[in-house]
Amino acid sequence: MLQRKRNDRQDNRSAKPPANAAGGSRRPYFRRRKVCKFCDQKIDVIDYKEVKLLSQFISERGKILPRRLTGTCSPHQRLVAIAVKRARNIALLPFATRL
Numbered sequence: 848m849l850q851r852k853r854n855d856r857q858d859n860r861s862a863k864p865p866a867n868a869a870g871g872s873r874r875p876y877f878r879r880r881k882v883c884k885f886c887d888q889k890i891d892v893i894d895y896k897e898v899k900l901l902s903q904f905i906s907e908r909g910k911i912l913p914r915r916l917t918g919t920c921s922p923h924q925r926l927v928a929i930a931v932k933r934a935r936n937i938a939l940l941p942f943a944t945r946l
Contacts, residue, residue, distance in 0.1 A: 881918025885926075893926040895933035898940060905931060909943040 885893065895901070904912050904919070904927050911931050914924045934940040 883920040883923055885923040893930045895930040901931050909941045
């Protein structure tokens with residue numbers, strides 16, 4: 848019984864046509880590489896008092912956005928995280944928002 852179920856599954860997998868055979872070729876999706884805002888504008892110091900700048904790196908819920916979403920490089924992402932945490936501690940930025 849168990850052996851028969853396995854064989855049925857294998858048969859079903861092999862019966863599917865390849866993805867591109869169904870209808871024409873697709874173009875590969877091209878995503879533009881994100882560039883670090885701080886490297887591009889040559890900003891060396893990320894100050895915790897610049898709330899307008901830091902709020903770009905925070906989600907609506909108050910969380911720090913990851914590098915893959917913002918496009919910042921790792922040294923600047925670390926500085927952003929430190930600046931956001933400092934700004935939260937002196938109540939310039941919220942820790943979290945209400946629902």
